[in-house]
Amino acid sequence: MFDVAIIGAGAVGAFVARDLSRYRINVVLIDKELEVSEGTTKANSAIIHAGYDCVPGTLKAKLNVQGNKMFDRICDELDVPFKRIGSLVIALSKEQLDIINELYERGRANGVPGLEVIGRERLKELEPNVNEDATGALYAKTAGIISPYELALACAENAVTNGVTLKLDTEVKDIEIKKGGFIIKTSREDIETRYIVNATGLFADVINRMLKGDEFSINPRKGEYCLFDKNDGHLVNHVLFQVPTPRGKGVLVTPTVHGNLLIGPNSVNVDIKEDVSTTGNGLEYIVNCARKTMNKFSMRDVITSFAGLRASTSGGDFIINVPVQGAVNAAAIDSPGLSSSPAISEMVVQMLKEQGLKLIEKDYYNPVRKRQIRFADMSDSEREKAIEKNPLYGRVICRCETVTEGEIVDAIKRPAGARTVDGVKRRLRAGMGRCQGGFCMPKVVEILSRELGIPYMDIVKDKKGGYLFTGRIKDNYTKGDGDANA
Amino acid sequence: MHRDLVIIGGGPAGLAAAIKAREEGIDDILVIERDIELGGILKQCIHNGFGLHIFGEQLTGPEYAQKFIDKLLELGIEYKCDTMVLNITDNKKVTAVNTKDGVIEIQAKAIILSMGCRERPRGALNIPGSRPAGIFTAGTAQRFVNMEGYKIGEKIVILGSGDIGLIMARRLTLEGSQVKMVLEIMPYSSGLKRNIMQCLDDFGIPLLLNHTVVKIHGKERVGGVTIAKVDANRKPIPETFRYVECDTLLLSVGLIPENELSKNAGIVLDKVTGGPRVNESMETSVEGIFACGNVVQVHDLVDNVTKESYLAGLGAAKYIKGTAGNGGREIETYGRNGVRYVVPQKIRLDDMGDEVNLFLRVDNIYKDVYLSVSDGGKTIYKVKKRIVAPGEMESVRLKKDSILNMENDKLFVELIR
Ligand SMILES: Cc1cc2nc3c(=O)[nH]c(=O)nc-3n(C[C@H](O)[C@H](O)[C@H](O)COP(=O)(O)OP(=O)(O)OC[C@H]3O[C@@H](n4cnc5c(N)ncnc54)[C@H](O)[C@@H]3O)c2cc1C
Ligand SMILES: Cc1cc2nc3c(=O)[nH]c(=O)nc-3n(C[C@H](O)[C@H](O)[C@H](O)COP(=O)(O)OP(=O)(O)OC[C@H]3O[C@@H](n4cnc5c(N)ncnc54)[C@H](O)[C@@H]3O)c2cc1C
Numbered sequence: 012m013f014d015v016a017i018i019g020a021g022a023v024g025a026f027v028a029r030d031l032s033r034y035r036i037n038v039v040l041i042d043k044e045l046e047v048s049e050g051t052t053k054a055n056s057a058i059i060h061a062g063y064d065c066v067p068g069t070l071k072a073k074l075n076v077q078g079n080k081m082f083d084r085i086c087d088e089l090d091v092p093f094k095r096i097g098s099l100v101i102a103l104s105k106e107q108l109d110i111i112n113e114l115y116e117r118g119r120a121n122g123v124p125g126l127e128v129i130g131r132e133r134l135k136e137l138e139p140n141v142n143e144d145a146t147g148a149l150y151a152k153t154a155g156i157i158s159p160y161e162l163a164l165a166c167a168e169n170a171v172t173n174g175v176t177l178k179l180d181t182e183v184k185d186i187e188i189k190k191g192g193f194i195i196k197t198s199r200e201d202i203e204t205r206y207i208v209n210a211t212g213l214f215a216d217v218i219n220r221m222l223k224g225d226e227f228s229i230n231p232r233k234g235e236y237c238l239f240d241k242n243d244g245h246l247v248n249h250v251l252f253q254v255p256t257p258r259g260k261g262v263l264v265t266p267t268v269h270g271n272l273l274i275g276p277n278s279v280n281v282d283i284k285e286d287v288s289t290t291g292n293g294l295e296y297i298v299n300c301a302r303k304t305m306n307k308f309s310m311r312d313v314i315t316s317f318a319g320l321r322a323s324t325s326g327g328d329f330i331i332n333v334p335v336q337g338a339v340n341a342a343a344i345d346s347p348g349l350s351s352s353p354a355i356s357e358m359v360v361q362m363l364k365e366q367g368l369k370l371i372e373k374d375y376y377n378p379v380r381k382r383q384i385r386f387a388d389m390s391d392s393e394r395e396k397a398i399e400k401n402p403l404y405g406r407v408i409c410r411c412e413t414v415t416e417g418e419i420v421d422a423i424k425r426p427a428g429a430r431t432v433d434g435v436k437r438r439l440r441a442g443m444g445r446c447q448g449g450f451c452m453p454k455v456v457e458i459l460s461r462e463l464g465i466p467y468m469d470i471v472k473d474k475k476g477g478y479l480f481t482g483r484i485k486d487n488y489t490k491g492d493g494d495a496n497a
Numbered sequence: 498m499h500r501d502l503v504i505i506g507g508g509p510a511g512l513a514a515a516i517k518a519r520e521e522g523i524d525d526i527l528v529i530e531r532d533i534e535l536g537g538i539l540k541q542c543i544h545n546g547f548g549l550h551i552f553g554e555q556l557t558g559p560e561y562a563q564k565f566i567d568k569l570l571e572l573g574i575e576y577k578c579d580t581m582v583l584n585i586t587d588n589k590k591v592t593a594v595n596t597k598d599g600v601i602e603i604q605a606k607a608i609i610l611s612m613g614c615r616e617r618p619r620g621a622l623n624i625p626g627s628r629p630a631g632i633f634t635a636g637t638a639q640r641f642v643n644m645e646g647y648k649i650g651e652k653i654v655i656l657g658s659g660d661i662g663l664i665m666a667r668r669l670t671l672e673g674s675q676v677k678m679v680l681e682i683m684p685y686s687s688g689l690k691r692n693i694m695q696c697l698d699d700f701g702i703p704l705l706l707n708h709t710v711v712k713i714h715g716k717e718r719v720g721g722v723t724i725a726k727v728d729a730n731r732k733p734i735p736e737t738f739r740y741v742e743c744d745t746l747l748l749s750v751g752l753i754p755e756n757e758l759s760k761n762a763g764i765v766l767d768k769v770t771g772g773p774r775v776n777e778s779m780e781t782s783v784e785g786i787f788a789c790g791n792v793v794q795v796h797d798l799v800d801n802v803t804k805e806s807y808l809a810g811l812g813a814a815k816y817i818k819g820t821a822g823n824g825g826r827e828i829e830t831y832g833r834n835g836v837r838y839v840v841p842q843k844i845r846l847d848d849m850g851d852e853v854n855l856f857l858r859v860d861n862i863y864k865d866v867y868l869s870v871s872d873g874g875k876t877i878y879k880v881k882k883r884i885v886a887p888g889e890m891e892s893v894r895l896k897k898d899s900i901l902n903m904e905n906d907k908l909f910v911e912l913i914r
Pocket of ligand 2: 505506507508509510511529530531532536537538539542545546547548580581582583611612613614639660661664755758789790791792795796797798799800802
């Protein structure tokens with residue numbers, strides 16, 4: 012019997028798990044996918060917004076501004092890449108300048124610190140490559156960029172280290188509401204718990220229905236992106252927004268924490284909650300829009316394109332409520348959900364407490380989690396020492412991003428460790444470079460197979476069913492080490 | 498650590514360069530290879546067709562490579578496998594790493610770059626759609642099938658008709674997969690004619706020119722692709738969109754010389770080839786650093802790689818011994834009127850032998866043209882070509898005498914009707 016079951020291991024669920032791991036209770040974090048952070052959290056703009064464009068008085072406004080302030084400490088504790096590079100909303104006309112002034116006022120109402128409206132000259136100093144027609148900008152120094160999937164992974168890892176049970180590949184199918192608790196029916200087993208947190212992103216309406224809460228529906232809204240080679244990352248210094256329209260924040264141009272350039276997203280309603288495909292029109296649209304902000308990128312440098320789905324709802328605000336005694340919904344967490352996630356988590360924990368969950372601190376809780384060592388970031392003498400300790404740090408597997416076998420083995424063995432080819436990629440960037448895994452993928456498959464003790468045939472790219480191989484070439488083929496089939 | 502010559506990459510280019518340098522009297526050579534064995538990309542090319550020009554016989558890739566590996570061993574040339582070069586500097590300091598020695602620093606007198614090339618990934622094409630498993634580049638697929646022994650799919654669509662794509666069409670067919678079609682966005686294939694015949698025609702695999710993939714479908718694994726015909730501007734024509742069911746998409750959409758290391762050393766790269774600009778001795782813009790093989794330009798034939806690499810080995814040996822000429826008169830080469838590029842980009846008359854080989858590629862298919870070399874006015878060389886195509890590298894051999902009395906220091910290689 013668990014005290015709390017958190018359904019959904021995205022940014023929100025992972026934060027709740029981490030926050031609850033501080034207390035002497037039994038917590039389980041459940042997700043249907045093979046890895047943490049497989050939902051919206053892995054595909055978004057990765058911006059920690061300052062909080063000026065949320066409507067004053069909404070949960071979004073409050074939690075975004077609160078959340079933003081928490082990121083320095085959290086990323087310090089969890090050793091997650093985060094850079095407060097600031098954002099600029101760029102006006103390309105007189106009318107747009109007016110909207111920028113409105114945003115400024117709104118930001119002040121929301122309590123956003125350090126906002127400034129700047130003129131053309133200053134903008135040019137900050138962003139030499141920006142469109143010639145830019146007349147001014149709203150400068151928000153507190154905006155930042157982050158690695159969202161690394162954030163969720165770090166939270167989950169830290170939670171597991173502090174005693175939380177992680178159940179992946181476990182889909183919640185139904186929930187039985189009992190006196191004093193719940194029985195969660197999953198694709199694997201029944202899980203009994205006293206409390207439930209619903210952090211299932213796009214599927215929060217489905218789980219809410221199981222919990223018999225007041226009906227709402229989550230409508231997926233797609234956003235598409237192009238990611239460019241690190242050659243283009245230096246073209247801009249801040250997160251560059253366009254003046255927002257009723258449909259959203261417009262297409263942005265930003266460096267990523269890893270030094271690539273990212274452009275996107277658009278905003279299109281879709282029917283299917285799993286449809287993260289990109290479209291020709293969508294990609295063309297974002298490229299054309301982005302060019303209005305900054306024109307110096309080359310389409311030859313695109314290394315991949317992707318899409319994410321916002322969990323939007325008609326009300327427009329986050330839905331954080333109690334569907335039934337003992338449960339808390341963290342639903343409709345669309346943008347700025349990532350920025351708000353630590354504050355959402357605090358709120359959820361508070362709501363659990365109000366419903367009777369007893370929270371007594373553990374004496375052994377450790378908020379600190381160290382990121383894996385990165386060979387690419389080491390000095391030669393550090394490398395020398397690392398290889399002395401573990402020779403596998405001397406074998407480079409991914410050439411584009413200089414990732415070694417030692418790091419990949421570590422990534423698999425850590426708490427909440429890697430299980431899939433993309434899991435290794437998101438943790439270490441192996442296969443995220445300019446060749447997108449052409450050389451290292453066969454090696455990564457080999458290492459996964461060896462370390463997990465599973466045959467090649469069972470290795471997947473990302474999702475269950477995302478198998479890489481359809482058979483053996485020769486049935487009598489045998490291979491030496493590294494192949495569990497041999 | 499000090500070495501006279503460090504060679505980066507133990508593929509056919511690096512091996513041939515090492516052998517030549519040793520034959521020219523350089524004893525202190527180290528070949529560094531990232532993979533666990535020598536041979537480069539040839540190890541996974543188990544089809545035959547290698548070595549026709551150099552050995553006069555049809556060898557498989559591994560057989561061709563083995564001849565050079567044997568020679569290397571016979572000559573006692575030192576090599577380190579499973580060792581990755583991380584950095585080189587313009588004063589020829591090489592930093593490498595492996596599991597046994599840790600971080601190695603080597604001061605070299607000369608360096609030869611022979612790192613080969615890498616494949617262009619899906620992102621470079623920006624094909625819309627989902628991102629399921631089952632999308633492979635042809636080279637990666639080749640490794641899985643030929644070296645690891647795994648089948649990568651049952652129903653396969655191949656995008657790109659370069660040689661690797663063509664060879665894999667045949668290979669996958671022989672292993673029991675169904676290759677439904679090969680798509681090529683250009684009006685012509687970029688592969689060798691003989692490969693189109695032997696790999697597609699012989700197996701009844703259709704080649705659809707002026708066609709591309711406009712969308713990838715599938716959630717976990719590829720379920721199909723939408724293909725389309727393209728217009729003269731290579732834009733897909735909506736009326737021709739067609740769904741093709743498949744579980745695998747193989748991309749064979751071009752190779753890019755692998756020059757991250759070269760960039761760090763400040764070596765000037767050619768915008769068209771993507772490789773270093775080199776002179777007649779395959780020396781780059783940084784004195785004492787030479788380059789050969791696919792790192793310079795993507796070759797169709799390994800025989801050309803070998804020849805080019807002998808030049809680099811010879812050039813490096815002369816450089817180390819101090820017997821290189823002083824350069825003397827320098828001539829720059831240019832491609833124009835249908836010629837996309839020319840390698841080498843520079844010829845130093847004092848250092849060239851009796852003749853120089855110019856390698857070039859054209860930008861389209863042309864029939865009944867003259868391939869001409871001139872100094873802008875006077876024609877130095879002219880040959881009639883029944884057909885030239887981007888997929889087949891052309892070469893021109895120029896005698897020293899013919900260049901000596903050129904009017905200026907520019908050499909133009911072009912097509913004339
Ligand atoms: C295009 C786009 C751009 C965005 N940009 C930003 C931005 O720049 N800044 C920002 O702050 N926010 C941004 N967001 C919003 C942000 O990404 C989300 O708010 C945040 O990731 C939501 O996290 P989550 O944990 O609620 O959901 P998710 O990450 O989707 O996690 C939900 C999890 O629940 C699991 N799950 C679902 N159903 C079940 C079930 N039945 N059983 C078990 N598990 C289940 C899923 O597998 C998933 O892992 C953006 C969103 C999009 C789409
Ligand atoms: C599928 C395919 C089919 C072909 N078919 C034919 C054919 O039928 N006939 C024919 O004549 N030619 C053919 N070729 C062409 C020919 O084989 C190649 O052009 C030739 O192998 C290139 O040689 P290379 O040494 O330049 O590159 P590679 O063989 O790629 O060797 C480069 C080596 O450098 C190593 N390296 C790279 N970076 C580093 C680093 N930082 N540190 C250490 N080592 C490093 C790599 O691991 C690799 O071993 C084919 C090529 C392919 C890919």
